[in-house]
Amino acid sequence: MVSVHVQPCWFCFSQRILDCSPETSGAIGLELDQQQSDVRIRLRFLRGLIMRTKCNQAKWVLLGVALFLTLSAASWAQMTEYQENQLLGMESHVDNLTGHATAGAALYKRFCIGCHGVIGDGEGENAQWIDPKPRNFTIAQFKCRSTPTGTLPLDQDLFDTIGRGISNSNMPQWRPLTAEDKVNLIAYVKHFSTRWTTEKPGTPIEIPPEPEVTADRIKTGQALYKRLECWKCHGVEGRANGPSADTLQDDQNRPIKPFNFHDNTKFKCGSTDRDLYRIFMTGLDGTPMPSFADNIKPDEAWDLVFYLRSLQPMHSKEKAIAKQLGLKPIDPNAPAPNAPASQPENK
Structure with missing residues (x-):
């Protein structure tokens, strides 16, 4: 009979040294199963504890975020209310009249x-049906001004717009309004934008006296129409x-359409x-129509006025002169009158 010596193996488990010899393997197996079961229970307990801790931490984080947002919203609301009250103190001045936002x-x-x-952003309930879209008062950008491009208009400019309306749009002439109504309404329109509290209206441009219409001026105006590339939009x-x-x-x-001189x-x-x-000299802010104040001389702008008048449908002195001249539409590809003729290429 062969004697077999079994070398004991050692396991360290749960801080105990177990002799895993063949004689005790059965008992050890039962104890090991119990130990593993205890470990699983402890792991489940620890996992639950971790989850509860994370959950509690998440609750505290969410509570903190909610508190921050609540305080921020309250602060924002207070600031908005403060600004609103400040802006409702806005005034307008036209001649000897003073308008008040609260009255408008x-x-x-x-x-x-x-x-x-409601907030002057041009998004009223009728806006979806209107083209061109209503003006957005919150950015304080206006087309019809007597002031240079990029500057605020005068109160008088807004007064004139309310009374005159805007042609080819849904902005009517508000004839039922009295002068006092208009200045109060202007003050309320101004209260929608803080620009009126940080900027002053621009200085009105100077318009020289209108000269006499002549054939030369109309021809010069046509040349300007071509040089300034007005035809790219207006045709x-x-x-x-x-x-x-x-x-x-x-x-x-x-999308926005250019002005049609031929039909309007x-x-x-x-x-x-x-x-x-x-x-011409102020541009129509908020549209692709720029100011030409830096591109043409003040007197040249009158030449452009006379030429464009000759394109309009009504009978006018400008149209009669253009007809006598036999003035034809511009040719964008034709060389300028003073430009040298191109030389044929040598072959």
Whole structure:
């Protein structure tokens, strides 16, 4: 019979040294199962404890976030209410009249809120049906101004717009309003933007006296129309069908159409020659129509006025002179009158 010596193996488990010899393996197996069961119970307990700890931590984090948001919202609400009260102290001044925002609130709700919205952002309930879209008063950017591009308008400019309306839009002439109503309404419109508290209106541009209409001035105006590339938007005949016409957008990335001189007699910001001159030199802020104050001389702007008048449908002195001249639409590809003729290539 062969004697077999079994080398004991040692296990360290739960801080005890167990002799795992064959003689005791059965008992050890039962104890090991019990130990493993205890470990599983302890692991489940620890896992539950960790989960409860994480849950409690999450609760505290969420509670902290909620408290922060509540305090921030309360602070924001207080600041908003404070700013609102400050802005409701806004005034307007036209001649010897002084308008007050608090007095204009009821007028705005009655006449303006449907298009321009409760907060003056141009998103009233009627806005979705209107083209072009109503003005957004919160950014204090206005088309019809006597001041340079990028600056705030005068109160008088807003007064004139309310009384005149804006042609080719849904902004009517508010004839039922008295002068006092208008200045109060202007003050309320101004209260929608803090720009009026940090900036002053620009200095009105100077408009020189209108010169006599002549054939030379109309021809010079046509040359300017080409050089300034007005035709790219308004078309070679002023029909608003230039190559860029379908791509134009306003300051809020909404499609906008150029003015059609061929079919319209009134401009957005008036109907006189001075109104058209002013548009050239101030631009229509919020639209692709720029100011040409840095591109043409003050006297040249009158030449452009006269040429554009010759494109309009009504009978005018400018149109009669253009007809006598046999003036044809511009050719964008033709060289400028003073430009040297291109030489044929040598072959």
